[in-house]
Amino acid sequence: MTTGNHQVRVWDPLVRIFHWSLVAGFAAAYLSGDDWLRVHVNAGYTVAGLVVFRLVWGFVGTRHARFDNFVRRPAAVVRYLKEVVGLRARRHIGHNPAGGAMVVALLLSLTATALSGMALYGHQEFLGPLAGLAGGLPDSAGGVLKEVHEFLANLTVTLVMLHLAGVLFASIQHRENLVRAMLTGWKSKESN
Numbered sequence: 001m002t003t004g005n006h007q008v009r010v011w012d013p014l015v016r017i018f019h020w021s022l023v024a025g026f027a028a029a030y031l032s033g034d035d036w037l038r039v040h041v042n043a044g045y046t047v048a049g050l051v052v053f054r055l056v057w058g059f060v061g062t063r064h065a066r067f068d069n070f071v072r073r074p075a076a077v078v079r080y081l082k083e084v085v086g087l088r089a090r091r092h093i094g095h096n097p098a099g100g101a102m103v104v105a106l107l108l109s110l111t112a113t114a115l116s117g118m119a120l121y122g123h124q125e126f127l128g129p130l131a132g133l134a135g136g137l138p139d140s141a142g143g144v145l146k147e148v149h150e151f152l153a154n155l156t157v158t159l160v161m162l163h164l165a166g167v168l169f170a171s172i173q174h175r176e177n178l179v180r181a182m183l184t185g186w187k188s189k190e191s192n
Helices: 013-032 037-060 074-085 097-125 140-173 178-184
Strands: 007-009 186-188
Touching (some): 013 097, 097 140
Antiparallel strands (some): 007 186
């Protein structure tokens, strides 16, 4: 869908709601940590639910939301990154190859973080969907689960920082406000 001023709708409302809800949910989970267990657990479940939604929407959603629109082979991602370094990367209306790879990396990292959190919660509190599996583990497993969960959460934060750097760099390189596009859903059809 386009408007008279050469704008094209790229991000549908569900993608935008997912994106900003995920930002809020992950931030709440990360910042609450050990201090506010109930907040942490509820935020973690919210993140897990959002990831499940995004996985489904990646197959049945709108054009630019579908994985087949932006997930590329590793060679294409590497080629694109070389073009970025050479300041000759072409602009993409939807996700560029590096952005697509980042979506996949974040979804994998968030999934692993949520699952490890559920395992830790099941082991320590005997609650949650993995309580039956994790609750019976030896006491020594608690420390390992905690370390794994914290590592994965920090890995996710690192990926988020790389994502933000990529958004900033692409916004500058192509003279477009990608944050505004994720708020409004619209991008210019042509490069600025």
